[in-house]
Amino acid sequence: MSTQPPIFLINLDQSEDRLEKSAKRLAEQNITFERISGVYGKSLPDSEINKHYNAQLNRERFYRVLGKGEIGCYYSHRKAWQTIVDRKLDYAIVLEDDFRIAGDLKRVFDTLQTLKFDWKLIKLAAYENRERPIEFNHPLNSEFNLVVHKKAMTGCCAQAITLEGAKALLKATDQFGRPVDTDIQHIWETKVPVYSMMPYYIEQDLEFESDIAAATGKSKIKKRFWQRKKLQICEKIQNKKHTKQIITDLKKALSY
Template sequence: MSKQPPIFLINLDQSADRLEKSANRLAEQNITFERISGVYGKSLPDNEINKHYNSQLNRQRFYRELGKGEIGCYFSHRKAWQTIIDRKLDYAIVLEDDFRVVGNLHNVFETLASLKFEWQLIKLAAYENRERPIEFKHALNDEFDLVVHKKAMTGCCAQAITYEGAKALLKATDQFGRPVDTDIQHIWETSVPVYSMMPYYIEQDLEFDSDIAAATGKTKVKKRFWQRKKLQLCEKIQNKKYTQKVIDDLKKAL
């Protein structure tokens, strides 16, 4: 059995119940983890928010303002990426605390350890367990396929990130205006290819209420309709071009 990689669990200080449930779920498979104290967006002062959240970028690149919960979530993931860099880790798995385990994670660890090409980010779960059309698939073993979706999956419930991936993501998102999972989809901006290892052995536990929504509040967010349509068209063109490049590069590496 392969040695498990470092596992970081993002968890808000207010969410002791989530921490307990997450710990129990991992303990069932004798998996250890380290907690990363999540950033509670609602308590962030504006001067802290403005260090990385750029309202001008938001107006240019997204169709609505981000809530403080989304900003806190982004800061939490940047904190996890920075930890990977500070400790010079080959890679780590970053979990949000609304996951559940649906397969043997030691098999996931063993497959990740066996990869012979340079990767930066591999999704291990999907937002709300949704499906998305697959553009390319390569069998890694009898259990898992390496998958490139037509568009990278949303959600950051569970993903494996290398040192180089964390470094590239931090650099590309020093100033951000979109949610963290949306920025990760923009592979032409981050230069971080996004793969999935499927079937997913981690799922999002949909019984949990969203911490992001709780930190954002119930204020109705105004959406910029035409801005969204324009962005979707431009992003579709870029996504198709760069997803094909990811596939071409991957075929050469494999």
């Protein structure tokens, strides 16, 4: 019989339609969840924003200023990670409220329970349901594979995060200057290897309008073109090196 892990659903107070749809989708599989009240970036005063969002880091590590919606999204995920730490949970699944279910999630839970190595973060959905080249693929059972992409999948629609993973993410992102999913891709900074369990049984519901865009507003954000090009080159080098190391470590853990 499946044992359901804690599931946290990030949902803005004003997004009642998303909450209703999310609750209905989970209830169809008899899955319970706890709502995490999302942080609405547009209403955050500068004093609150500046507790963790660092404008200097943003200038150094990203190619544009973050919108308030992105900052609120980041704060919401940190809130979920902090809940995992405060409750000393072995692991939890963190969902954003724009998901839809594409398979039997109890099979996902069962497979996560069988993992015998110390993982920290496993993605359970892709950003906008996109594909990304795979560097390493390990069969877990007849249904799922554990995958390391050439570059970690973006998006935070659905992720399984352990206690140690949550601690590491909180520590690494106490000060941040990039979007949350971009920082998670920077595995050499967070020290959190990123895996995916595929096929994904959770998908992003693209019919929903972005809450991040709504909370940011319609003002055009200026992009720093040459900064972006420079960062892309540096990050490509670091990502290749550290993805290779993650795969080496994973093979040892899986007794290859």
